[in-house]
Amino acid sequence: MKKQQKSRKEELKMSNNLQTFTKGLLKENPTLVLLLGCCPTLATTTSAINGMSMGLATTFVLVLSNIFISLLKNFIPDKVRIPCFIVVIASFVTVVQLVMQAYVPSIYETLGLFIPLIVVNCIVLGRAEAFASKNPVWPSLLDGLGMGLGFTCSLTVLGCIREFLGNGSIFNLAIMPETAKILVFILPPGAFIVLGFVIAIVNNLKKSK
Amino acid sequence: MKYLIIILSTILVNNVIFSQFLGICPFLGTSKKTSTALGMGAAVIFVLTLSTLVTWLVNQYILLPLGLEFLQTIAFILIIAALVQMVEIILKKISPSLYTALGVFLPLITTNCAVLGVSLTVVTKEFNYGGVAHMLSLGESVVYAAGIACGFALALIIFAGVREHIELMEVPEGMKGTPIALITAGILALAFMGFTGIV
Numbered sequence: 319m320k321k322q323q324k325s326r327k328e329e330l331k332m333s334n335n336l337q338t339f340t341k342g343l344l345k346e347n348p349t350l351v352l353l354l355g356c357c358p359t360l361a362t363t364t365s366a367i368n369g370m371s372m373g374l375a376t377t378f379v380l381v382l383s384n385i386f387i388s389l390l391k392n393f394i395p396d397k398v399r400i401p402c403f404i405v406v407i408a409s410f411v412t413v414v415q416l417v418m419q420a421y422v423p424s425i426y427e428t429l430g431l432f433i434p435l436i437v438v439n440c441i442v443l444g445r446a447e448a449f450a451s452k453n454p455v456w457p458s459l460l461d462g463l464g465m466g467l468g469f470t471c472s473l474t475v476l477g478c479i480r481e482f483l484g485n486g487s488i489f490n491l492a493i494m495p496e497t498a499k500i501l502v503f504i505l506p507p508g509a510f511i512v513l514g515f516v517i518a519i520v521n522n523l524k525k526s527k
Numbered sequence: 528m529k530y531l532i533i534i535l536s537t538i539l540v541n542n543v544i545f546s547q548f549l550g551i552c553p554f555l556g557t558s559k560k561t562s563t564a565l566g567m568g569a570a571v572i573f574v575l576t577l578s579t580l581v582t583w584l585v586n587q588y589i590l591l592p593l594g595l596e597f598l599q600t601i602a603f604i605l606i607i608a609a610l611v612q613m614v615e616i617i618l619k620k621i622s623p624s625l626y627t628a629l630g631v632f633l634p635l636i637t638t639n640c641a642v643l644g645v646s647l648t649v650v651t652k653e654f655n656y657g658g659v660a661h662m663l664s665l666g667e668s669v670v671y672a673a674g675i676a677c678g679f680a681l682a683l684i685i686f687a688g689v690r691e692h693i694e695l696m697e698v699p700e701g702m703k704g705t706p707i708a709l710i711t712a713g714i715l716a717l718a719f720m721g722f723t724g725i726v
Contacts, residue, residue: 353705356555357640361548401608408601416597431644434600438640440552506546507720510713518706525701 338457342464349472350520354440358432359473360509366489369477370470371425372432375414377466379436383407384450384462391451403446404437411436441469472516479512480504529657530670536656536726537674543641544682545716550641554683555708557632564687568680570632572673574614575642578607579672582646583665603646611637641679645672686715 348354355376362372386406387394394402415433418426426433436442445465450458478488484503486494502508543549550571557567582603590596615633618626636642649668653660656667663671689711698707 353555354552356551357548360551401605404604404608405601408604412597412600415600431647434647435549435640435644437600437604438638438643440638443638502717505720506548507713507716509548510709510716514706514709514713517709518701521706522701 335457335460339460339464342461342466342468343471344468346465347468347472347520348441348465349469349476350517351524353517354444355469356513357435358439359476360506360513362429362432363473363476363480363509363512364504365481365485366474366477368425368428369473371422372429373466373470373473375418375429375433376436376439376441377463377470378414379407379410380442380445380466380469381459381462382410383442383446384458385455386410387446387450388453388455388458394451399451400443400447403443403451407442407446408437441465476512476516479516480508483512484508529667532656532726533667533670534674534677537671538678538681539719539722540724540726542678542682542719543645543675544679545712545719547644549644550639550679553632553635553639554679554686554712555705557635558683558687558690558708561684561687561691564683565680566628567632567635568683570629570636571639571641571679572676573629574611574633574636575645575676575679576669576673577614578610578642579646579649580665580669581610582606583649583668586650587665599647599650600643604643607642607646608637641675645675682715682719686712689715 342348346352349356349359358372358376363369383403383406387403390402390406411434414436415426418429418433445462449461453461480503482488482493483500484505486492486496486499500508503512537543541547544551544554553567553571557563585602585606586596586599590598590602595602611633615626618629618633649663649671653662654667654671655661686708690708693707693711702710
């Protein structure tokens with residue numbers, strides 16, 4: 319009897335952890351549902367690869383900052399918690415910045431300013447404040463990973479759409495003939511318009527459910 | 528003449544929102560009413576110019592001599608956060624009327640990526656205003672920051688005006704809210720592309 323109860327408790331915990339992980343992917347997708355982190359979303363989705371690398375860089379910072387803030391939550395005084403979070407996040411961003419500069423300089427060049435700007439990405443600070451500062455390490459890690467991958471997925475999808483329409487290719491693989499390119503989708507106006515339509519589609523899907 | 532080129536280029540040609548994608552969150556968040564847009568625009572002009580001035584000085588006289596350029600991101604975000612807090616306290620004491628007008632927007636500005644973005648741009652990127660590629664001097668940096676902030680305010684106010692009209696239109700169900708706002712911004716960005724090449 320007791321054993322059964324224990325296993326049920328564990329099962330519940332497992333499903334909770336799974337939920338923590340998957341909610342970032344779909345139900346609370348940071349870009350398409352919560353509308354957080356609009357600047358990198360619009361600026362770096364000129365191609366699928368750029369979008370994906372931006373997403374992965376953000377995921378890395380999100381996971382590490384969530385882990386550390388969750389570990390440090392008992393030592394940080396409540397009144398100065400936001401500046402402390404920002405320092406932790408900024409340190410990891412600097413790490414990412416230096417690593418990318420050393421190993422993938424071409425991607426670092428294209429993403430440029432938006433790597434250091436992960437510091438002010440509302441998703442990272444938002445998860446630190448809303449989740450990691452109140453939960454133990456393991457769920458915080460899963461939450462960061464889920465949210466980060468959700469962000470990466472939507473950035474990659476947007477990147478694919480824009481690259482396909484504007485350059486006739488996906489992940490640098492030419493699909494359409496030269497003449498069928500609509501350049502404006504790689505330029506700034508295309509970013510706004512594509513994101514607008516994708517959010518409209520997501521809204522409609524949510525309603526019809 | 529050089530300063531005029533910087534101002535024209537930052538406000539119209541390289542508009543911070545429509546071509547650089549900095550500060551989109553406050554752009555979408557505070558553009559529902561023209562009065563809110565005016566307040567936010569004024570607050571951004573004030574803080575962005577001031578913070579660029581301070582971060583430029585800190586970079587030039589503290590970080591560079593000590594060889595600590597890699598700390599730019601951390602140092603700048605802390606300076607901006609502290610500065611915004613200080614401006615809020617000083618305004619509350621000196622000019623309560625200005626504080627009530629800008630007060631709500633000030634805390635939001637810390638996480639406005641345009642502020643950190645511009646501070647980092649002016650100390651890391653070379654520009655060729657006036658023919659030769661060079662790092663910006665203090666005066667040029669401040670004018671650059673002020674121009675960017677004015678471009679932000681201009682975009683925000685135009686967009687708020689358009690959005691007030693959209694409120695009265697019949698928009699398809701799924702398009703209501705953010706999607707139609709984003710598509711409007713896209714069309715505005717197309718219009719701003721017309722300025723390409725004037726400087």
